[in-house]
Amino acid sequence: MTIKVSVVIPVYNPGEYVEDCIASLLRQSLPDDEYEAIFVDDGSTDSTPARLDALAAEYPHMHVIHQEPSGWSGKPRNVGIAAAQGEFVMFVDNDDWLGDEALERMYDYGVANEADIVIGKMAGKGRPVPRELFRVNRPRASVENAPLIDSLTPHKMFRKEFLDRHNLRFMEGRRRLEDHVFVAEAYLLAAGVAVLSDYLCYYHIKREDGSNAGFQRFDPVGYFKNLREALDVVERLTGPGPLRGRLYRRWLRNEIVGRxxxxxFLAMDEDFRRELFAEARAVAVERFGPGVTAGLPPQQQAVAVLLADDRLDAVEELARWEARVRPSGRIEQLRWEDGALRIAVAAEYLVNGKPLTFRTEDGQDRLTALSDLGVDVPVPLRSSKVDLLLRERATAAEFFQPAESAYERVPGADGTFHVALRADASVDPETAANGAPLGPGIWDVVIRIVWSGWAKETRVGSVHTEAAENGRRAALCGTPSRLVLPYWTDGPGNLSLDVDHATKKFDREVLRIAPEHARFTDGTIELTLPLTVRETETGWLRYQPADGGAAVDVEATLRPAPEGAVLAAGLPRPGAAKGTVRLEAGLPSAERGTPCWTALPLALDLTADGSASVNADASREAAAEMARQAAAQAQAEERRRRRTARKRPLWRRVAGRIRRDLRRALKK
Known part of the structure; x- marks a missing residue:
């Protein structure tokens, strides 16, 4: 059978990190005889060569090529291209991994759209990934109609015939930005590029020890020499004009101004800052005209202007000011409406805890901090916006949610004003993953404030209104139904969504049910749960004898009510259960296919004739026990959060110790 995809993985001393990569390749939904994995071992000195040999011996579609160390990933990738038998070639790094259906989905999408390049949605675990590119599926993308230039890593699928026809290969040797040269040329030569955004295909992973190649300190002279090679590709394959300027702007924005x-910038030592500034300025003056700089957002444009004017001191002053700028947000409204969670957020940027100030001069708005530095850069406030994203905690998968933004000028002293932003977002759990349902798990709510050259993000929820608290309620969504619970995280109190009973947080929600809320009529019990349902749903009620006897499960209905969802269930038939029983509510779970049970703070006394009454003492005991369990769980989660927050990567801890030792030595 024809091989559809060849996966090329350059390998050098990955240690245990290669195991996740291997496991993801073995989990692919594409049949084993339709794809191959080619590990190119670039002279590893750890146990990896033996591990890969064993893998290849066990799985016929897993191959390994051993070679002498070349110093970087360019040559291993070229060796993999030469050995590839697939219709497409997919590049994966040895410390990253793929979604289980990535190869199948990307291949089918590429074939359907006759693409030379297929880009699958990416997630970054400790590493940045493009966002705007993956807002929607883009079956016919190009550098002119999509922000392809924001994604210059090679972790994409390329048609093998396309690579061979244009002799597209990576530059070899120990060098930086060889992937920029390769990918930029591929974009400009491709007849079609397809961007698949509704499935998470590629996971970029930052190692805990910080040893990823892209995180290592670099030589500015060599780095910017390699950057010029990427610019040469653009110059060779485009003519003068807006497109070339827009592509150039990517390197000015990311590789120069961004650094x-x-x-x-402030974290670098003084000598390195000076060298970096000088080399960056040489490239900027040599290759980027005023039109390229003018297209940058204001904050980035200000740095580029100061760079061109050779004002290192002003760039450092601006960096110190910018380091104090923080995004902030407040949730003002939270409610379910027509199956969607409506979230209203107020947001702004603060510096030292106070809003940024602006002035209007000659009919144009200017940021006061830039004016104080003598930089005359107008700020187009109308382009400001607030995005709301959902980020899956386990995988870092992100999805933009529909949101409408608005801004308001708030007058201040001395003719200045600050800007208050607002976003009204709608989260439909059945379409929130770029048109697909949210998967089960924990989804954190994040806002991203795009404003004046910044695109900073922050969690929200620790500050919220009483209206938001009153509107926060779980809901049953979708077909088959599953629970979606908005909740405040322990510790920070930020907003997250528990989809399909990923946590036990709903147990805390039902603590508000009191004994007097139970109603009995004609052999039936009715309880109001803190839950939203759009129409009558099926639920369950469990009667659990306090003496440890067999539980009795009764099918129930859940019907909409203003104060929640009314659960109505029949009492156990006479003799099926008697004495004191505790109650548990069973809610549907699409993931499990069986009810998910939640203990209720209620206990009943059942009589032999089948009647029931609330046992107030046992109910109080049940509620107290549940409260103790919830408090213990919250404390444990807070301890885990604090340990995670304190833990720094090994390389940072070692670097910190070295800096401290140097300071002590210099003082002596």
């Missing part, structure tokens, strides 16, 4: 801003 001279905020905490990132």
């Amino acid at each position: 001279l801003r905020g905490s990132r």
Whole structure:
């Protein structure tokens, strides 16, 4: 059978990190005889060569090529291309992994759209990935109609015939940005590029020890020499004009201006900052005209202007100011409406806890901080917006949610004003994953404030209104139904969504049910749960004898009511259960296919004739026990959160110790 995809993985001393990569390849939904994996071992000195040999011996579609160390990933990838038998070639790094259906979905999407390049949605675990590119599926993308240039890593699928026809290969040797040269040329030569955004295909992973190649310190002279090679590709394959300027702007924005801003720049030692500034300026003056700089957002444009004027001191001053700028947000409304969770957020940027200030001069708005530095850059406030994203905690998968943004000028002293932003977002759990349902798990709510050259994100929920608290309620969504619970996280109190009983948080919600809420009529019990349902649903009620006897499960109905969902269930038939029983509510779970049970803070006394009454003492005992369990769980989660927050990667801890030792030595 024809091989559809060849996966090429350059390998050098990955240690245990290669195991996740291997496991993801073995889990692919594409049949084993329709794809191959080619591991190119670039002279590894750890146990990896033996591990890969054993893998290849066990699985016929797993191959390994051993070679002498070449110093970087360019040559291993080229060796993999030469050995590839597939219709498409997919590049994967040895410390990353693929979604289980990535190869099948990307291949089918590429064939359906006659694409030379297929880009699958990416997620970053500790690493940045493009966002705007993956807002929607883009079956016919190009550098002119889509932000392809934002994604220059090679972790994509390329048609093998396309690579061979244009002799597209990676530059070899120990060098930076060889992937930029390769991918930029591929974009400009491709007849079609397809961007698949409704399935998470590729996971970029930052190692805990910080040893990924892209995180290592670089030589500015060599780095910017390699950057010029990427610019040469654009110059060779485009003519003068807006397209070339827009493509150039990507390198000015990311590789030059981005390295001279905020905490990132200030963290460098003084000599390195000076060398980086000088080499960056040489490229900027040599290759980027005023039209390229003018297209940058204001904050980035200000850095580029100061760079061109050779004002390192002003760039450092601006970096110190920018390092204090923080995004902030407040949830003002939270409610379910027509099956969607409506979230209203107020947001703004703060510096030292106070709003940024602006002035209007000659009919144009300017950021006060830039004016104080003598940088005359107008700020187009109308382009400001607030995005709301859902991020799956386990995988870092992100999806933009529909949102409408607005801004308001708030007058201040001395003729200045600050800007208050607002976003009204709608989260439909059945379409929130780029048209697909949210998968089961924990989804964190994140806002991203795009404004004046910043696109900073923050969690929201720790500050919220009483209206938001009153509107926060779980809901049954979808077909088959599953629980979606908005909740405040322990500790910070930020907003997250529990989809399909991923946590035990709903147990805390039912603590508000009191004994007097139970109603008995004609052999039936009715309880109001803190839950939203759009129409009558099926639920269950479990009667669990306090003496440990067999539980009795009764099918129930859940019907809409203003104060929640009314669960109505028959009492056990006479003799089926008697004495004191505790109650548990059973809610549907699409993932499990069986009810998911939640203990209720209620206990009943059942009589031999089948009647029932609330046992107040046993109910209080049940509620107290549930409250103790919830508090213990919250404390455990807070301890885990604090341990995670304190834990820094090994390389950062070692670097910190080295810096401290150097300071002590210099003082002596």
